[in-house]
Amino acid sequence: MRVVVDFDLCESNAICMQIAPDIFEVRDDDFLYILDETPSEDRRSNLEESVQRCPKQAISIEE
Amino acid sequence: MHSSITIVGASLAGVRAAEALRSEGFKGNIKLLGDEAHIAYDRPPLSKSFLEGEMTSEKLSLLTSEKINELEIEVRTDSKASNLDIESRTLEVNGEVEEFDALIIATGARARKLPNTDKINGVHTLRSLDDSIKIRKSFKSGNPKVVVVGGGFIGCEVAATASNLGIEVTIVESQDVPLSHVLGEEAGKVISELHTNNGVRLKCGVEVQEIKGDSQVEGVLLEDGTLLEADLVIVGIGAVPNTEWLENSGLTIENGVCCDQTCLVAPNIVAAGDVARWDHQGYGKSIRLEHWDNAAEQGKHAALRLLQTEAEALPYAPIPWFWSDQFDRKIQLAGISSPEDDFEVVVDSPDEGRFTGIYGSEGKLRAVLGINRPRHVMQFKSLMENKASWKEALDFAKEIG
Ligand SMILES: Cc1cc2nc3c(=O)[nH]c(=O)nc-3n(C[C@H](O)[C@H](O)[C@H](O)COP(=O)(O)OP(=O)(O)OC[C@H]3O[C@@H](n4cnc5c(N)ncnc54)[C@H](O)[C@@H]3O)c2cc1C
Ligand code: SF4
Numbered sequence: 001m002r003v004v005v006d007f008d009l010c011e012s013n014a015i016c017m018q019i020a021p022d023i024f025e026v027r028d029d030d031f032l033y034i035l036d037e038t039p040s041e042d043r044r045s046n047l048e049e050s051v052q053r054c055p056k057q058a059i060s061i062e063e
Numbered sequence: 064m065h066s067s068i069t070i071v072g073a074s075l076a077g078v079r080a081a082e083a084l085r086s087e088g089f090k091g092n093i094k095l096l097g098d099e100a101h102i103a104y105d106r107p108p109l110s111k112s113f114l115e116g117e118m119t120s121e122k123l124s125l126l127t128s129e130k131i132n133e134l135e136i137e138v139r140t141d142s143k144a145s146n147l148d149i150e151s152r153t154l155e156v157n158g159e160v161e162e163f164d165a166l167i168i169a170t171g172a173r174a175r176k177l178p179n180t181d182k183i184n185g186v187h188t189l190r191s192l193d194d195s196i197k198i199r200k201s202f203k204s205g206n207p208k209v210v211v212v213g214g215g216f217i218g219c220e221v222a223a224t225a226s227n228l229g230i231e232v233t234i235v236e237s238q239d240v241p242l243s244h245v246l247g248e249e250a251g252k253v254i255s256e257l258h259t260n261n262g263v264r265l266k267c268g269v270e271v272q273e274i275k276g277d278s279q280v281e282g283v284l285l286e287d288g289t290l291l292e293a294d295l296v297i298v299g300i301g302a303v304p305n306t307e308w309l310e311n312s313g314l315t316i317e318n319g320v321c322c323d324q325t326c327l328v329a330p331n332i333v334a335a336g337d338v339a340r341w342d343h344q345g346y347g348k349s350i351r352l353e354h355w356d357n358a359a360e361q362g363k364h365a366a367l368r369l370l371q372t373e374a375e376a377l378p379y380a381p382i383p384w385f386w387s388d389q390f391d392r393k394i395q396l397a398g399i400s401s402p403e404d405d406f407e408v409v410v411d412s413p414d415e416g417r418f419t420g421i422y423g424s425e426g427k428l429r430a431v432l433g434i435n436r437p438r439h440v441m442q443f444k445s446l447m448e449n450k451a452s453w454k455e456a457l458d459f460a461k462e463i464g
Contacts, residue, residue, distance in 0.1 A: 013386055013395065014437040015356070018445060026438045052079070052363075053385070054108065055355055 002062040003037050003047065009058035016059060023047065032046040065164035065331070066091040067368060069154070071144040072169035072305075073097025075105070075355065076336025079362030080167045085134050087370055091164070093136040095155060098143040100194050102126055107196035107355055110220040112389050115227060116199055120192060131146070144170075147312040149329055168320055168334035169362060172302035172353060177212065179276060186296045187217035187279035189217060194434040198297060202228055209233070210270055210283045214241030214389045218299030220253065222263045233264040234273055234292055235283060248400045250420060253413045254389070261390050263280040265293070300450045302353055304338045319351040324367035335365035345380040346399065355383035366445055382447045384440075391416075395437060398422065398430030398445035406454075408461035410439060414422045419443070421460065423453035439463065 003023060014026040023043065025026075025034045039047060051059045067085060070077045073095045081093050088205075097103065104123040112118050131138050139156075146155040153160050174188030187198050190327060201207055202225060209225050211218045214236030225232040238244060243251035250437045253266055266285065274296060275282040283291045303318045314328055315321040320341030326333045326341055334341075336358035340351040371377075384397040387439060400406075404422040411418040417435035428451045431443035442463065446456055 003082065011388075011438050013303065013393065014441040017382070017438070018441040026441075028438065030435065053356065053359065 001039065001041070001044065001047070003034055004060045004062055005032060005033070005034060005037065006058045006060075010054075010055040011056055011058075013055065015053050015055065019050045019053060024050065037054045064091070064108050065089075065369065067094070067163055068092070068165045068167065068366075069094045069096065069163035070167040070169055071096050071154070071308075072171055072338070073099070073126075073140070074101045074169065074171055074336070075125060076169040076171070076338075076365075077167065078103045079359045080169060080335060080366035081134060081136050082369070083363040083366040085136075086366055089370060093134070093294060094163075095136055095138045096142040096144055097140055098182060099137075099191060100121065100140055102138060102140060104192055106190070109192065110189055110217050111224060114199050114202070114224045118204070120196075122273070123192065131392045133384035145308045147309055147314075149312055149314070152331070159172075159369070165331040165363075166333075167365055167369070168332065168338060169336050169358075169365075170305040170308065170338045171358075172304045172337040174294075175301045175303050175322070176302070177271070177298050180296075180298070182278070182294050183274060183276050183280050184278055185276070185294060186274055186298065188298050189221060190302070191345040195283075198295070201295045204243065205294070206230065208323065208446055209295045209297065210235060210293040211297045212283065213299035213301070214265070214267070215299055215301065216242070216385075218297070219389050220387060221267065221297050221299060222258060222400070223261070226258075226261050228265050228427050229331050231264075231288070233266060234258065235269065235285065235291070236265065236267045237270045239268040241265070241267065244402060245400065246396070247404065247406045247422070249406055249408075252285065253434065254394070256392060257392060258412075271461035274389070282340060298367065299376050302337065304340075306338060318347075322365075323347065325370050325381070327362060327376070331369065333365035333368050334360035336401040341379060343380055344378040345382075350383075352383050352385075354383055356384050357381065377382075378394065382444050384408065384444060390450070392434050393437060395433045396430060397440050398428070398447050400432070404429050409457070409464045419460075421456050423456065426453050427451075428456040 016024040103125040115332045174190040180186045209232040211234045214234045240251035272286045273284045322341035324342045342463040387394045404424045408420045419436045419439040420428040420432045433440035
């Protein structure tokens with residue numbers, strides 16, 4: 001699976017980072033960076049939680 | 064196992080509940096009933112980007128028709144529930160009796176109004192899409208003078224949006240410092256300055272005496288005798304949970320419908336979102352939140368609760384978190400702060416336009432405030448989840464500061 005973030009929607013509130021810090025990082029410049037674009041299958045449930053918790057619906061998972 | 068679950072309130076908590084039921088494998092009927100004409104939509108942009116006129120209403124949707132088909136749920140708009148009877152497991156929808164096996168109460172809250180202002184044109188509250196559309200229209204007609212009554216988060220956001228559009232706006236706030244009941248005085252002052260620096264006028268420490276005007280609003284009279292001229296008044300004085308429809312049901316209502324630690328209200332009945340007051344195990348008291356993230360998460364938690372036995376049920380005890388966007392500032396608060404807490408700015412300073420501050424009492428970290436500091440807010444939120452002490456929080460601040 002592949003993590004896709006719509007950066008036009010993302011408002012860098014870092015909720016995804018708190019849920020999956022190995023995949024998402026909001027750095028000091030206030031931008032979101034994807035640390036791991038193709039996480040392993042065992043990260044799926046965390047990633048799905050990030051998708052749901054993102055207030056901007058900016059994250060999606062491509063298979 | 065239940066064969067049909069009815070969700071009353073088709074907004075964030077309700078939609079998330081429906082989604083959670085399906086992803087947990089619930090195969091029975093799901094009805095999602097809402098009394099608005101619109102299908103579930105997202106509210107936070109209503110005082111921000113949508114109000115500023117950058118967004119179409121389709122972009123607010125929380126439930127597309129594809130999603131409805133995929134979830135196989137029955138969604139009904141303009142459907143008002145009333146007369147819940149927990150013995151017979153029935154309720155009325157627009158006056159017609161319907162049965163259910165299990166029920167999710169997600170009727171949210173509505174904006175509190177100023178008394179005797181219903182008939183005056185140009186006085187608005189802001190809760191629904193229709194409210195936001197009306198205010199947006201008024202913002203664009205002529206060059207209205209706007210008064211915002213109440214300097215809470217929604218009032219401050221509306222004022223910031225108006226000001227971004229070049230509209231003359233005044234906030235009237237009864238406290239001496241806006242938001243100080245949540246953020247404390249020091250941080251409240253930072254927000255006040257943000258507004259005054261951007262041209263918003265603030266009238267603080269004074270109550271509204273009367274809204275002037277017969278059919279059309281003309282002004283706002285304050286208790287100190289000041290008369291503020293106004294073509295448009297937006298009232299942001301808090302929200303009231305929508306529990307009237309439960310009044311004769313026998314359920315306990317105390318500024319919200321009361322739930323146990325797991326979001327259960329009564330057998331086969333749960334509640335979630337702005338309408339729900341529940342026993343928060345972590346805080347050892349009952350709380351009710353009006354936060355986006357809570358409505359989403361609690362909707363899910365409450366829905367799953369219906370599929371669990373008492374032994375399987377988990378307490379719902381998150382660290383609350385919300386954001387507010389005003390001008391170019393993203394304000395975020397995690398935890399529960401009180402004006403009596405100690406407050407310390409730990410990274411940067413208010414003068415720089417971005418900082419992180421923490422709240423503590425009794426040796427514990429209680430909350431974190433970030434102004435354009437999302438990363439730190441989440442880091443301190445994790446500390447709170449681990450019940451960090453004030454000292455641990457200060458040590459951590461040194462590491463990142
Ligand atoms: C303008 C605005 C800006 C906001 N900004 C932010 C923000 O920046 N950050 C943040 O964290 N939170 C924000 N919030 C709060 C957030 O939107 C709410 O916490 C969230 O909408 C709560 O969702 P809910 O599903 O519990 O209730 P609601 O969204 O209130 O929905 C309840 C629904 O139930 C319906 N209903 C009520 N009674 C009945 C009945 N008897 N029968 C059928 N239907 C009924 C209502 O009409 C409504 O559609 C904002 C809210 C508003 C209004
Ligand atoms: S949760 Fe969503 S909006 Fe927030 S940083 Fe992550 S992707 Fe961006």
